[in-house]
Amino acid sequence: MRALNIKPNMSWRVALAFLPFLALLLAYVFASDARLAENPNDKLLPSFAAMGEAVEQYALNPDARTGDYLMLSDTLASLTRLLSALVISTVIALIFGIIIGILPVANATLGPVVAVASMVPPLALLPILFIIMGLGEASKIMLIVIGTTLKLVRDLTLRVQEIPREQIIKAQTLGASTWQIAMRVVLPQMLPRLIDAVRLEIGPAWLFLIAAEAIAADSGLGYRIFLVRRYLSMDVIIPYVIWITLLAFFMDLALRLLQRRAFPWFAAARSA
């Protein structure tokens, strides 16, 4: 049988999916053991026991100085920034994407400026944001908004323009105005596609968040990682990175489930 015709069944699929994770885990354990055998004080590849202790200290015991559970307060601080930024950029993208997508005049006016502006490297704007908005929450949220909104707008504009011309004409023959077409034909078809677009922007959003927190913050997951870097605390950094990855993964999963639940027509319509 040709290799491309071999299809794993469900249990094989699960087993195969776990395989690379297991390999990574084993590779780490062996490397860590080897280094620790050489030098028990090695900080580069801490043992799982050491990481467990660090997690216990950060997640389950209150901080001696502030009385906070550090991992919890870091997570809340980061998620607040990330989610509020994503909500802002999603709403902006939805409005502007649809307007630019359906109105040729808006496309002629705003299309080029959005295309140019989306090429500005957002991190290069961070100093400007810090100067204008100060070092507080606003500048961090703004960085994520700038970094994700323009791409979302462009993506959504393209998706709007992908709606078959026939549908738009049909809506007009049913007596729809521009506003009605936007609200009843375009918007409902854009929501599931917006979810796809936002899923792809979760990665960049975390990037901007961590960058902003690394430079100026007093809480947050990115702040913590860069703080303990000074002490080579890999036993804290590695669990934090895993935790961030899990958070991003579950955000993605939640959006995917939301898409499937809220828009039952979408999967079939997309493949049609």
Added chain:
Amino acid sequence: MTSIIVDKVWKEYGDHVVLERINIDIAPRSFVALVGPSGCGKTTFLRMLLGDESPTRGQILIDGVPLKPEPDSDRGVVFQRYSVFPHLTVLDNVMLGRELQTSRFFGRLFGERRTAAKADAMALLAEVGLTGHEHKYPASLSGGMQQRLALAQALMCKPKVLLLDEPFGALDPGIRAEIHVLIRRIWNASNLTVVMVTHDLSEAFRLATRVIAFERPRKRPEELERYGATLSGDLKIETDVKPAPVQGAQITRDIEIWPRRVAGAPVPETEKPAS
């Protein structure tokens, strides 16, 4: 009862002449089939009737009034594909027209008006044979059922003219025969003037009261290269067409299948039986 007058209409894209000097007088309540080879401009012509494209020269009159330059609810349309909205259920698709026309801001109906619209929509769905599928999404319907839905959706707005752009082209023969019966019944029962683009000649002759053929009397060099020359020589149906100075499509044949009277044209006053 809607007549369409196409008065010396030309359509050009830059130097490329698509249609030239089209004159058609479509009687109220006729069923016109537009036939012709691919790329002869019959779909362009339909899009002009729809208001999606505008003539370069000449004008189109509907009931004596110049056509609006954009699609409106006087003209219903069914395309070959993408005629229904994938995010709405079958029932919502049919109700959409009523909702859009009566609720200008929200485009949605509630309460009593919704109940009334729903009853009308259900009746239409029964007419096109989609009862029992109300709550499905279009993607789960077969091609034939989707076209039935598109018909019901268009009819909900009670258009004066129904435009069909190769509506049954993608259906297999059995389904197509069924839907022919349906469209015939709808046309018989209503006051619709129907204009249909098709490349299926038997379909054209079976359904229409009048068949109009579009063809380019002259072939452009690139077309000569692209298509077999012998066949086009054999077709020689441009005998009755004068040599054209510009190379667009013209009407080469215009066949009245039914006498206009039978097709539902108004009876002249003098011939009306005394009541």
